[in-house]
Amino acid sequence: xxxxxxxxxxxxxxxxxxxxxxxxxxxxxxxxxxxxxxxxxxxxxxxxxxxxxxxxxxxxxxxxxxxxxxxxxxxxxxxxxxxxxxxxxxxxxxxxxxxxxxxxxxxxxxxxxxxxxxxxxxxxxxxxx
Numbered sequence: 013x014x015x016x017x018x019x020x021x022x023x024x025x026x027x028x029x030x031x032x033x034x035x036x037x038x039x040x041x042x043x044x045x046x047x048x049x050x051x052x053x054x055x056x057x058x059x060x061x062x063x064x065x066x067x068x069x070x071x072x073x074x075x076x077x078x079x080x081x082x083x084x085x086x087x088x089x090x091x092x093x094x095x096x097x098x099x100x101x102x103x104x105x106x107x108x109x110x111x112x113x114x115x116x117x118x119x120x121x122x123x124x125x126x127x128x129x130x131x132x133x134x135x136x137x138x139x140x141x
Contacts, residue, residue: 031062034069034073042077059087067119070116074127080128082129085115
């Protein structure tokens with residue numbers, strides 16, 4: 013099985029931008045005939061993450077081109093990007109408050125058809141031994 017796996021590094025054309033925009037991801041993936049991509053979101057150790065419309069586009073690209081995305085979301089519950097107020101202290105109890113979670117699961121239409129495999133762990137997110 014592993015003899016058929018060939019690692020391929022994506023060369024990001026914009027060295028000043030940490031994240032690859034969806035159109036560049038599509039160009040690199042489809043142009044090489046890639047069958048599967050492993051992504052860490054958010055990236056460790058930088059914390060850079062693909063979110064919102066960009067993440068939605070990554071999922072669409074995978075769906076449209078039948079490319080599996082293996083999404084490492086082990087740190088998806090560790091977003092602290094603002095001055096949030098806990099709901100118990102009067103803060104909003106929705107996605108507008110932190111901490112938030114970002115997951116490609118939000119953009120999956122059909123879990124039986126969309127080629128997204130989310131990898132997560134109980135030890136990091138839920139403190140299970």
